[in-house]
Structure formats: structure tokens, C-alpha cells
Amino acid sequence: MVAKNKNKQANKLLFYFAIALLVVSLFIFFVNVNKFFKITGKATGTGTANLTIESITNINFTTANINWGSGSVTAGQANATLDTSAGANNVTRGNWTGNTAGLIIENIGNVNVTLLIKSGVNASTLLGGTSPLYQFNFTNAEVGSCTFNVSTNATGTFYDASTTDRQVCNNFDIAQTNDTLRIDVRLAIPSNSKTGAIGDIITATATGI
């Protein structure tokens, strides 16, 4: 009799526990379902759903740094050339660490843009000495990414770095496989240039079309 009563009491407790668990589960379930529908949206019956997709102008240097390390102009030479577009001979008449990667910039927004590039300094400020060069060359890393501004860019031509904006692309595309531009950098370092650590920041500006 006592055992039967104990069993009944245990059953009762277990039942209350099951009910409590059910209530908690239902509460958590409805909270999460509510969150889910808030994010995905829900429409019932007949109606019109309006939405606005914001234009996002966004560009990103996916290869954002060129570091040639430490080096000097070969003795007896007037200058050394560092040219990221020159393949195996990207460092001549000097012993800096080569770079053939250049800089890569990608349109990661959702609108086509015009693209302007400028440097922080020009050749004489960056390098000093006699007849220094600091130049950029722009090429499509993915076919058709940039419709070049022909008045400021010709394929295969290096242009002097300028502290004022140069419009490189009239149309820098957003298509996933056609949205990447390569910037090659060429330096001619005179034997009587500045010495020590030098560097510059290159800034790209995009404006939605």
C-alpha cells in the first residue's frame, strides 16, 4: 500500500515535470519562430510587398601592400628599377626583394562605379635624387572589369603617380568574374636618392554610376 502510494506520488511529480518542460519548450519554440519570421518576412493573403535595395558603393584592395624590403642601387649604376609588371626582371641594377604581385583592387559593392586613383606623394618627394620615377600602370585582372578612361590611361603605359585624383575607370564593373583591376608600380631609384625607410599610401575613390 505504502509502495503504491509512493509510486503514485512519483508519477504525479513526473507528470508535473513533463508539463513544466512542455511549457518551457513551447515558450522557447515560439520565441525562436517569432525571431525567424521577423528575419525572413512573411506575407499572408493578397497584398504587395515593397522593398528597397540600397546601392552600396564599396571597393577593396585585396592585395594592398608592396614591400620591397631593404636594398641599394648597384655600385656604379645611375639608378635601379623596381617594376612589379616586369616578371623575373622586376628588380634591375639593385638588390631589393622582388614583387610581381602588384596591387589588386576589387569592386565589392552592388553598383558599377567610376574609379579614381591618387598617391600621397610624387616621385621627387618619395625618392629624391636625380630623375626619380614613381609610376602606375592599370590593367584588367579580370577581363572587362574596367572600361578605361582613354584620356588618362592607355594599356601598357605607365603614368606618373599624382597626388591629384586620376580617373582610371569610367566604369568599374560589379560582375563577380569581371570586377578586379591590377595596379603595377614602377620605381626608378637614383643612386643619389634619399636613404632610409620610405613609403606611400595609394588611395582609390569610387563613385556609383
Place this chain on the structure above:
Amino acid sequence: MVSKKVIVILIIFSLLLLVFSLMINISVSNNEINDEQEISNGSPEASIGLIINPPANSGAAAG
């Protein structure tokens, strides 16, 4: 009194509901993370740098 069978079914149902809620919660969290990634900004700046040492013979010439 309610039978043990019913209590067991209730508990199993509640646990399944909890697991399902957890799955929904993970899905919602992933959506929120993706939303944040989509609006993250790129970097419009790049840099170049090098160290220029004097040409090897310049020291000898000076000396």
C-alpha cells in the same frame, strides 16, 4: 491518474521541441552573421614601402 506512457510521450515531445527550437535559433544566428558580413566595408587604401641603403661604393668614396 495519468499513465507513465503519456508522461514519457510528453517529455519526448518537449525535448524534440527544444531541439527544433535550437535549430531555428542557429539558423537565425547565421543569418544575422551573414547580414553583418554583407555590409562590411572594404579598404580603399594600399601602401608601398622599401628601405633604401646608400650604394655600396658611396661609403668607400666618402672614406
